[in-house]
Amino acid sequence: MITYKPLSELPIREVSELWNLSFEGYMVNASMPLDRFIARIGNEGLCLERSLACYVDGVPAGIVMNSFRLDDGARNGGTAIAPDFRGKGIGKSMMEKNDALYKEQGVRRAYLEAISTNTAAIRLYESVGYEIIDRLLIMTNEQSLESQDQQNASTPFTLVRGLAAEAATADFYRSGEVWQTDAASIKDGECVLVYEGEELVGYGLFKRAFDAAGRLQAITLFRCEAAPDYRDAQAVLKAAVLEMMQPGSTCKRSAFNIRASHKELVDVLEALGFASSMEQVLMVRDYNAT
Structure with missing residues (x-):
């Protein structure tokens, strides 16, 4: 029973x-x-x-x-x-x-993530009405970003750091379908706001981890967005990623649950030496029609 x-x-x-x-x-x-x-x-x-x-x-x-x-x-x-x-x-x-x-x-709408190789779990979720809408990449960087250290020195953007919640000041910030990468879910998280002149054209969400002596141990990127229809989204994303990842620092670097459909960000991360170490599927069930 x-x-x-x-x-x-x-x-x-x-x-x-x-x-x-x-x-x-x-x-x-x-x-x-x-x-x-x-x-x-x-x-x-x-x-x-x-x-x-x-x-x-x-x-x-x-x-x-x-x-x-x-x-x-x-x-x-x-x-x-x-x-x-x-x-x-x-x-x-x-x-x-x-x-x-x-x-x-x-x-009205329910979400879950499952490891992409866990076919039994995915079949179970599909049997009760969930469908796969995207792939989520967990990416790591085993290389040094030392060579990238000077790239943001010549950027046309102004980069401002703040708390993760401040990303919501962007008109184009939306709570996403990947709940763990939303600002509200990143406790002790930080953001980078990217400005061109006085216009906010992008943001990134990340978190840093330190040891007991205050030494930087790890940086995790959760989300990075450029303003919709901005003429050079990759430039905005690259500037934000470099600011978050602190080139020149010795630490672990990763990007968590990056949507594979966000190709511009994936391309930027791969160009900086990030590679996928694990993959999940993002699944959704829509209750509006039930």
């Missing part, structure tokens, strides 16, 4: 243990200690009251975690099944239960 409980009815340690159990042996290690799990709930706006614990005959069997927006959108922030219950149809039951929850909440 399959039953469900809202995660909010469980002690947080049990929720964390269920997450780790459900992702055991997964193709990417998603397990995490309790403190990181709690931080993830806050960082990604996950809603325990509207997320699910799945039980089979009273035994913990799986988890679905959700986040919601005021615009009636939802994101599946993690679905997994405990090893002993895989291959037994539990996933279909979980997704159908989550589908009913979304309908109760008046969700």
